[in-house]
Structure formats: structure tokens, C-alpha cells
């Protein structure tokens with residue numbers, strides 16, 4: 168029983184990371200129709216910068232904010248390249264955009280290895296072990312949950328309550344109508360990319376203390392994020408959140424009870440099943 | 451006539467190359483073979499595969515395992531594309547219902563699963579790898595010719611597919627599925643056939659690769675390799691016969707040049723990998739943004755006016 | 760003063776000419792009808808006026824604030840009616856996005872305010888589309904196909920609203936309509952567009968008697 172509680176909490180912590188990556192994917196995809204393969208790279212860049220800032224003596228909190236800011240900047244830059252640099256740029260089609268973001272992910276490898284090398288990196292998070300319902304859980308997992316939950320709440324409020332959030336949703340709902348009422352669809356796309364970058368960055372800085380990053384950790388992150396997001400058709404943030412948590416818990420349970428070997432496969436098989444079922448339903 | 455000339459030049463290259471460039475040449479011909487399949491798949495079936503290295507691996511492991519267990523190397527080599535194609539048919543039946551980014555991620559998932567299975571499979575050498583694969587031919591020159599044969603085969607097959615009626619129908623289907631379905635073309639079956647064919651090409655190249663290296667491990671087939679195939683296909687020009695070969699050639703030469711630069715004394719140890727990532731990324735992005743149809747179509751357009759004038 | 764002045768407007772889509780040297784003027788507070796068959800280029804003109812397509816040549820001068828009710832209503836289907844309306848005022852800044860005055864103007868929308876726009880009937884959506892355009896506080900309203908796919912009774916209500924906005928508040932109107940009788944009835948002046956060119960224009964009353972108009976646009980099928 169206490170094992171189960173422990174696994175659940177750990178799983179929710181890991182799942183929050185997936186959910187953050189997933190909601191970044193969804194934020195970008197809803198507004199721009201682009202599936203951003205560089206989403207995992209935002210997390211890696213943010214985590215790497217944070218480790219450097221911490222090593223340089225910056226306090227916790229500030230260093231993480233720096234990492235998230237880099238994630239947002241990388242997101243914005245990705246958006247500028249994908250959507251075109253000028254206001255009336257034609258931009259790329261969603262199919263081409265996937266290829267471009269793929270290339271940007273590889274570009275991030277070059278930058279990361281150049282600056283931070285190719286060895287795994289990590290930094291300390293919240294030390295110690297918390298005891299909840301007689302389960303012992305590394306305290307950092309609780310921090311992840313404790314930060315991710317309000318972030319999701321803020322996002323929900325942003326989309327539901329602010330005009331800017333509604334304008335973003337409007338672009339997702341009907342791009343042509345958005346242009347008719349004078350919303351600058353491209354600028355909203357850039358905003359979505361920056362937001363997606365920040366969310367990816369946050370995932371990176373939150374999970375690195377419990378799961379070290381290498382420059383190519385982005386593949387695992389993007390695959391898990393995509394698996395979570397695809398549950399909601401890449402357009403429904405709440406489903407993506409649920410999907411991320413479910414994935415985290417399932418993986419932790421599989422690792423805990425199944426001997427630790429099949430964590431990634433759980434996400435992959437789940438993702439394949441969901442997509443095939445969705446495709447079968449669509450016809 | 452042009453073809454004959456091209457063939458003669460190609461056959462004359464390997465003996466002229468110094469030893470270390472011969473290795474690059476083998477790598478180029480094998481990579482180009484896989485890329486021919488990727489280009490066919492992307493250009494003619496309109497599908498992005500981010501897992502083509504999986505079929506390369508399947509072919510390599512099939513050939514390697516057979517040879518390690520005493521089968522004659524040639525048999526292993528012949529079965530490599532068959533095994534890869536069968537795997538593609540089995541996987542393709544459910545996966546090819548998916549489109550666009552869904553299929554891209556599905557193929558990526560397949561590769562990750564395969565890598566993880568291989569890494570934990572004792573019969574395949576696990577994470578350490580499969581060792582002691584016998585040689586297929588004596589020296590690197592022999593492998594260069596084997597690779598040329600394999601590449602030529604892939605190019606000829608791809609040329610026939612492109613010129614065939616189903617090929618033209620698929621090309622139409624890549625742009626408008628509804629129109630193609632309405633015209634009564636069995637798009638689904640053709641698409642599966644192209645998927646299997648591209649897997650067979652990857653598998654065949656993988657077979658040669660296994661004998662050439664003499665050693666296989668899951669680490670030889672990273673996701674990045676699949677991405678590299680896509681980059682080469684896109685850079686060269688999707689759905690053209692020469693595109694994948696040119697794309698693979700240009701990128702491998704660039705990477706090789708920068709690799710020489712990166713391993714100069716005084717360069718940091720990470721320089722070669724940084725430079726090669728940068729090449730892939732920058733060539734791809736520049737190409738997609740400025741030459742969206744790829745190098746080969748762009749070069750063709752350059753030549754037509756100069757001929758007329 | 761003119762609200763909108765278009766001279767020599769030519770618009771092409773990938774080489775196909777949709778508008779060919781169109782001249783058209785809407786004066787302040789004037790109601791103008793634009794009639795023409797399917798594919799004549801009416802919606803293209805609307806898009807050009809709102810800057811959604813780029814002219815190949817010609818000039819478009821829009822002196823007054825312009826808002827459009829697009830063809831097919833173009834709701835934000837996943838957003839509530841109230842959010843649809845608010846976004847109509849997107850350009851005007853946050854302080855001017857209060858929907859209260861609009862509900863006073865179009866009370867029919869009050870019971871719908873929290874419904875998803877995608878779940879409304881065609882007539883209700885057209886009302887929302889008009890309301891959303893009015894939220895921009897326009898001086899000229901461009902309506903593309905007021906009656907498209909709607910029952911006559913609802914068209915009557917919408918037309919009455921439009922007439923009231925024009926006569927009581929002095930809103931200039933450019934009305935694109937398949938139902939030529941309705942358009943000529945509502946507007947003082949009318950243009951006839953055929954295959955991208957203006958072939959006729961003048962006071963509505965005159966056009967309504969012109970045999971070229973009566974034969975082509977006011978036949979029995981257009982009752």
C-alpha cells in the first residue's frame with residue numbers, strides 16, 4: 168500500500184513533466200497547426216542553462232527562471248523560423264514545419280554540445296525524502312507537482328478569462344474569422360511558440376534534478392509529450408494534462424512492479440494504440 | 451548513354467580513393483540506398499518516416515544473426531531485405547492508417563521499441579552488441595563494389611516505380627487522397643507496397659553494413675540516423691531518382707570535410723559532432739526554406755535556360 | 760465624404776482574375792447593394808476591402824472604420840457567443856470590449872450569450888456575426904450574403920435590424936446579396952458585378968426597373 172502511494176506520487180511528478188511538454192505542444196499546435204518536434208529541445212536547453220547558472224552561484228529560483236526564459240526565447244526563435252520572419256511571410260505548411268522543427272532540434276544538439284558538452288548534466292533539487300501516508304517519496308517530486316499544478320491553473324485562467332487567451336483560442340477555432348476581426352494570426356502563433364517554449368523549459372528545469380539530461384534527452388521528452396498530447400488530438404490542453412499524468416503514473420507503476428525495464432515502451436505502445444484507434448474511428 | 455557514362459565513372463571511383471575515403475564511399479553508397487527508399491516513401495506515398503533506421507537495423511541484424519549462426523553470408527545478405535520488407539508489411543498494415551505527424555511519431559516509436567528490444571535481447575547480443583560477424587568480401591574495395599551494386603539496384607527499382615502507373619497514381623494520392631480514391635486506385639495497397647519496398651532497400655543496405663562492420667549494436671542505429679535519412683531525402687529533392695543520391699552525397703561530403711577540420715590538432719574533442727549536427731541542421735533548414743523542392747529540381751531549373759541560350 | 764472608394768481594383772488568385780478593374784464608391788451613411796451571380800467576385804471584393812487579399816492593381820481607400828459580416832458567418836465555434844462578440848472589438852483595445860451595449864442593441868442575443876457559437880442555428884449565428892461586426896463600432900458595415908441558407912422569416916428580422924442600423928444610426932452599409940430584390944429594397948444605390956467587372960450601377964429604384972436586372976436577377980426563381 169505504501170509502495171503504491173509512493174509510486175503514485177513519483178508518477179504524478181514525472182507525469183507533470185510530460186504534461187508540461189505536452190501542453191507546450193498543444194499550445195503551439197492549436198494556434199499554428201504545427202507539430203513542434205523541437206519541443207523537447209526547449210526543455211534540454213533550459214535545464215542546461217540552469218545547471219550553469221547554479222554552478223555560477225545564482226540562487227535556486229532565479230537560475231530556474233533563467234532556464235525557462237531561455238526556453239521561451241528558443242520557442243520564439245523557432246516560431247520566427249517556422250512562421251516566417253516578416254508579417255506577410257507565407258510561412259511553411261504544417262508538413263514542412265515538422266521537418267523544419269526537426270532540423271532545429273538537431274541544431275540545438277550542435278549548440279548544446281558546443282556549450283555544455285555531451286555528458287549528462289544535473290543539478291540538485293529539493294533535498295531529502297518526504298513521508299506521506301507512510302510512503303517515502305523524494306521531496307523533489309512534490310516540488311514538481313507543487314509547481315506544475317498552479318502553472319496549469321494559471322494557464323486555464325489565462326485561456327478562459329483574458330482576451331489575449333481568447334484570441335489565441337480564436338486562432339485555433341477559426342483562423343479565417345480571427346483575421347476577419349483583426350487578430351494578427353502570425354503574432355498569436357509567435358506568442359504560442361514562446362509559451363510552448365516556456366512550458367517546455369519549465370518541464371526541463373523541474374525534472375532535471377530527478378532525471379539528468381543529455382543533449383539528446385529531447386527524443387524521450389518529445390515522444391512522451393506527444394504521447395500525452397495525442398490523447399486529446401493535440402488540441403485539448405486538459406486531456407494533454409491528464410494524458411501526461413496517466414503516462415507518468417503508468418510508467419512508474421510499470422517500473423516499480425515490472426522490474427524497471429519497460430518504462431519507455433509503455434508510453435510508446437500507449438501512443439501507438441491511441442493513434443491507431445483514433446484513426447480507425449475517424450473513418 | 452548518360453547512364454552508361456555515369457555507371458562507368460561510378461565504377462572507376464573506388465580504386466582511385468585512398469583507404470580512409472573508401473570507407474566514406476561505402477558509407478555514402480549504403481546511406482544513399484536507404485535514402486532512395488525514404489525519398490520514394492516521402493515523395494510518392496506522402497509519408498514522413500522517422501524510423502527508417504529501424505529497417506536498416508532489421509536488415510543488418512537479420513544478416514548478422516544468420517551469418518553468426520553459420521549461414522553463408524550471401525544467404526544472409528539476400529534474406530536481409532526480405533525480413534525488413536516482411537516487418538514493414540506487418541507494421542504497415544496498422545500504421546499506414548496514420549497520416550502526417552502521426553505516422554512520423556509512430557515510426558519513431560517503432561524504432562525506439564526496436565532499439566529497446568534489441569538492447570535487452572541476449573540472442574542479439576543485447577546492449578553490448580552482436581560480435582564476430584564474418585566478412586562478405588575480402589577488402590574495402592570489395593565492399594565498395596557491393597555497396598555500388600546495392601545502390602544501383604535501389605535506384606533502378608525506384609526509377610521503375612516512379613515511371614509506373616501505380617507510381618503516378620501514388621504521386622497524385624500524395625497531393626489529393628480523395629481524388630486518387632475516387633479514381634479507383636487502390637491507394638492503400640500501393641502505399642503499403644512502397645513502404646515495404648523502402649524497407650527492403652534499407653534492409654539490403656543494412657545487410658551489407660553488417661558484414662562491413664563485422665559488429666552490430668543498438669547504438670549503431672540511433673534515432674538521429676533516421677533523421678539524417680530524412681534530411682538527405684529532403685535536401686536532394688523528394689520523389690526524384692537522383693535526389694536522394696545527390697542529397698546523401700552532398701551531406702556526407704560536407705560532414706566528412708568538416709570532420710577533417712574538426713579533428714585537426716588544437717580542435718576541441720567535441721568539434722566533429724558539433725560540426726556534423728550543424729551541417730545537418732543548417733543544410734536542412736536552408737533547403738526547406740529557400741529550395742523547398744530540393745537540390746536536384748533546383749539544379750535542373752538552372753540548366754534548362756542555359757541550354758536554350 | 761466617401762466611406763469607401765475603390766478604383767480600378769484587380770485581384771487575381773494564382774493567375775485567375777477574380778476582379779477586373781472594379782470602381783465602386785460608398786458615401787458616408789449610404790446603403791449600397793452589390794449583386795451578382797455565384798463566382799462573380801463579390802466575396803473577393805469584401806476580402807480586399809478588409810485587407811484579407813492583396814490587390815494586383817488599383818486603389819482601395821477606406822476612410823471610415825469598416826467591419827464585415829463574412830460570407831458563411833465564420834463563427835468561432837468553440838467559443839461562447841459572448842467571447843465571439845468581445846473578439847469583434849479586438850482592434851479597439853480592452854476598454855472598449857464590453858458587450859453590454861450590444862445586448863441592448865440586439866436583445867435577441869441575450870439568452871444565447873453563454874452558448875457555444877458552434878451550437879447555434881444559422882439564423883442565430885448570423886445575428887452573432889452582425890453583433891460581432893458591430894462590436895468594432897464600425898461606420899461602414901459590409902455584409903456578405905445576409906440571407907445565405909436562412910429561412911425567409913429570419914431573413915426578414917435580420918433585414919429589419921440592418922435597416923434600423925442604417926436609418927436610425929446612420930451606419931453606411933455595403934450589402935452583398937443573392938436575393939436581389941431584398942438588396943435593392945434595402946439599399947439606395949446598387950452595383951451589378953459580372954465575371955469580375957461592374958456592368959451596371961445606379962439608384963436601386965432605377966436598377967429594379969432595368970430589364971437587364973429584372974431578367975437576370977429578379978426572375979421568378981428569386982422570389
Ligand SMILES: Nc1ncnc2c1ncn2[C@@H]1O[C@H](COP(=O)(O)OP(=O)(O)OP(=O)(O)O)[C@@H](O)[C@H]1O
Pocket residue numbers: 772773775776777795796797798799800801802803804830
Ligand atoms: N482562395 C481562392 N483561390 C482561388 N480562386 C478563388 C479563391 N477564392 C475565390 N476564387 C475564385 O474567384 C472567383 C470569385 O470568387 P468569389 O468568392 O469572390 O465569388 P462570389 O461572387 O462571392 O461568389 P458566391 O456568390 O458563390 O459567394 C471565383 O471564380 C472563385 O472560384
Ligand SMILES: [Mg+2]
Pocket residue numbers: 801802803830903
Ligand atoms: Mg461570395
